[in-house]
Amino acid sequence: MAAPMVEIKNIHKRFGKLEVLKGVDFEVQEGETVCLIGSSGSGKSTLLRCINLLEHADDGQILVFGQDVLHTKDVNHFRAKVGMCFQQFNLFANMTVVENCMKPQMKVLKVSKEEARKTAMKYLEKVGMAEFANADVRRISGGQKQRVAIARALCMNPKLMLFDEPTSALDPEMVGEVLNIMKELAEEGMTMIIVTHEMGFARDVADRVVFMDQGQIEEQGTPDQLFNNPQSERTKEFLKASVYK
Amino acid sequence: MFISNCTDILTTYGPSLWLGVRTTLLIAITGTVLGLILGLLVGGFRAVKLDFTASGAARFFKKLGDLIINLYITIFRGTPMMVQAVFIYYAMLNFIYWSPMEAAITVISVNTGAYMAEIVRSGIQAVDPGQTEAARSLGMSNAQTMFTVVLPQAIRNAFPAIGNEFIVNIKDSSVLMIISITELMFQAKSIAGSTFHFTETYFIEAMIYLILTTVTSLILNAIEKHMNRPSTKEVA
Ligand SMILES: Nc1ncnc2c1ncn2[C@@H]1O[C@H](COP(=O)(O)OP(=O)(O)OP(=O)(O)O)[C@@H](O)[C@H]1O
Ligand SMILES: [Mg+2]
Numbered sequence: 001m002a003a004p005m006v007e008i009k010n011i012h013k014r015f016g017k018l019e020v021l022k023g024v025d026f027e028v029q030e031g032e033t034v035c036l037i038g039s040s041g042s043g044k045s046t047l048l049r050c051i052n053l054l055e056h057a058d059d060g061q062i063l064v065f066g067q068d069v070l071h072t073k074d075v076n077h078f079r080a081k082v083g084m085c086f087q088q089f090n091l092f093a094n095m096t097v098v099e100n101c102m103k104p105q106m107k108v109l110k111v112s113k114e115e116a117r118k119t120a121m122k123y124l125e126k127v128g129m130a131e132f133a134n135a136d137v138r139r140i141s142g143g144q145k146q147r148v149a150i151a152r153a154l155c156m157n158p159k160l161m162l163f164d165e166p167t168s169a170l171d172p173e174m175v176g177e178v179l180n181i182m183k184e185l186a187e188e189g190m191t192m193i194i195v196t197h198e199m200g201f202a203r204d205v206a207d208r209v210v211f212m213d214q215g216q217i218e219e220q221g222t223p224d225q226l227f228n229n230p231q232s233e234r235t236k237e238f239l240k241a242s243v244y245k
Numbered sequence: 246m247f248i249s250n251c252t253d254i255l256t257t258y259g260p261s262l263w264l265g266v267r268t269t270l271l272i273a274i275t276g277t278v279l280g281l282i283l284g285l286l287v288g289g290f291r292a293v294k295l296d297f298t299a300s301g302a303a304r305f306f307k308k309l310g311d312l313i314i315n316l317y318i319t320i321f322r323g324t325p326m327m328v329q330a331v332f333i334y335y336a337m338l339n340f341i342y343w344s345p346m347e348a349a350i351t352v353i354s355v356n357t358g359a360y361m362a363e364i365v366r367s368g369i370q371a372v373d374p375g376q377t378e379a380a381r382s383l384g385m386s387n388a389q390t391m392f393t394v395v396l397p398q399a400i401r402n403a404f405p406a407i408g409n410e411f412i413v414n415i416k417d418s419s420v421l422m423i424i425s426i427t428e429l430m431f432q433a434k435s436i437a438g439s440t441f442h443f444t445e446t447y448f449i450e451a452m453i454y455l456i457l458t459t460v461t462s463l464i465l466n467a468i469e470k471h472m473n474r475p476s477t478k479e480v481a
Contacts, residue, residue: 052382053297054378054381054382056296056297076384076385076386077384078384079381079382079383079384080383080384081384082382083382083383084379084382086375086378086379088373088375090373090375090376090378090379091376091379092376092379092380092393092394093373093376093398094394094397094398094401103393104380104383104384104385107385107389107393108383108384108385108389149379152383153383156383156384
């Protein structure tokens with residue numbers, strides 16, 4: 001088997017006195033879709049953010065694309081290859097939909113305006129937002145915002161996509177449109193790490209589900225193993241609680 | 246009596262008053278624009294949060310810069326502009342020859358910059374930090390994020406306060422008469438001195454200031470409305 005795309009070895013992360021990641025080992029193979037689940041405060045976001053250096057792990061090793069990211073000199077270049085989508089979308093409010101997708105390409109990848117526009121339209125088309133290209137991002141729905149955020153990330157031609165609860169801020173009727181796009185990406189072979197509370201989606205789309213608890217990985221396996229035959233007591237408790245949510 | 250004295254003053258001294266108005270506006274506009282540029286640089290510098298990607302040298306430079314900026318803001322906001330004008334004008338004359346006008350524009354710009362820096366900084370702080378994170382996650386540098394994402398929004402947020410500084414400058418440039426700038430206050434004072442119609446002259450002066458500030462604030466309101474219109478060109 002080829003070397004994993006993401007290889008995390010015994011990372012620790014503290015915020016002041018609070019130890020949020022207590023020695024996490026974690027791997028993701030190229031083309032894999034991994035869902036991270038776990039209760040609030042268990043460190044899912046922190047783990048995700050350590051991968052693209054939005055947080056800097058205090059200890060341990062993180063290899064992405066075979067590169068030691070904790071010691072990389074060119075953080076910006078590295079980040080461009082790792083797309084990220086946030087719960088709150090975080091679109092640039094001073095730009096239109098298409099500008100959101102163009103500006104980062106022009107600034108980071110130094111492509112021309114025309115080329116940036118072409119790429120932007122291609123991915124807006126993909127997420128079904130091409131007809132809103134010139135819309136004000138403050139005036140579209142949450143589901144549409146998240147689709148634009150996905151297109152914006154894809155414009156950078158990332159090899160790995162990180163999602164931090166991409167549907168948690170959405171009205172229920174808009175969750176589907178976003179999950180469908182993510183599912184499509186997974187089927188096209190994009191490598192994805194997704195923090196989610198959508199158990200149905202995890203069961204349906206994930207190649208592997210990872211349950212995090214109190215700063216550690218408590219259990220992981222295929223959706224079938226984890227949801228239908230969990231081994232650890234904590235996993236069982238968590239799943240029982242989330243069934244009734 | 247009062248009315249006819251006023252019309253007399255206006256007809257006789259119209260040109261000097263007009264010079265006063267032009268000088269006042271020149272100083273207020275230049276001072277506000279240069280002050281804003283200074284405020285953007287200083288406020289932007291202050292608002293930058295270095296993350297772990299910053300080098301040791303950058304950290305040192307940032308600390309030192311913050312210290313100097315704090316000192317600058319404290320001094321210029323904590324002393325009257327009139328005092329700043331006389332002190333800086335005469336103190337610098339020991340080193341360079343400069344005209345009162347050059348001194349006036351320098352003083353009002355540097356003074357405005359100290360206020361603008363705080364305005365810009367709070368405008369920046371009002372920009373959702375999630376957008377900064379998103380920009381960084383896309384690979385944009387600290388500076389690219391500041392200039393393409395944060396500052397444009399900060400300026401929009403801060404526009405009312407920036408406009409207010411302009412109005413303040415129209416009025417407060419009057420203290421620069423202390424270094425013999427022929428702005429409106431200086432002109433009115435000389436007219437009153439030669440006509441002895443103090444009430445009428447200063448009444449006219451007050452009216453001119455009122456017109457200047459009212460018209461300015463109407464223009465600023467219109468600009469603000471224009472800026473806040475939805476940028477939507479076509480929503481399907
Ligand atoms: N920047 C920070 N400073 C201080 N504490 C933080 C910071 N970020 C996260 N934490 C703390 O670290 C712990 C783990 O946070 P994290 O966001 O990783 O959890 P999570 O599993 O994503 O939870 P949720 O499901 O609520 O998003 C929490 O207790 C949180 O309060
Ligand atoms: Mg989280």
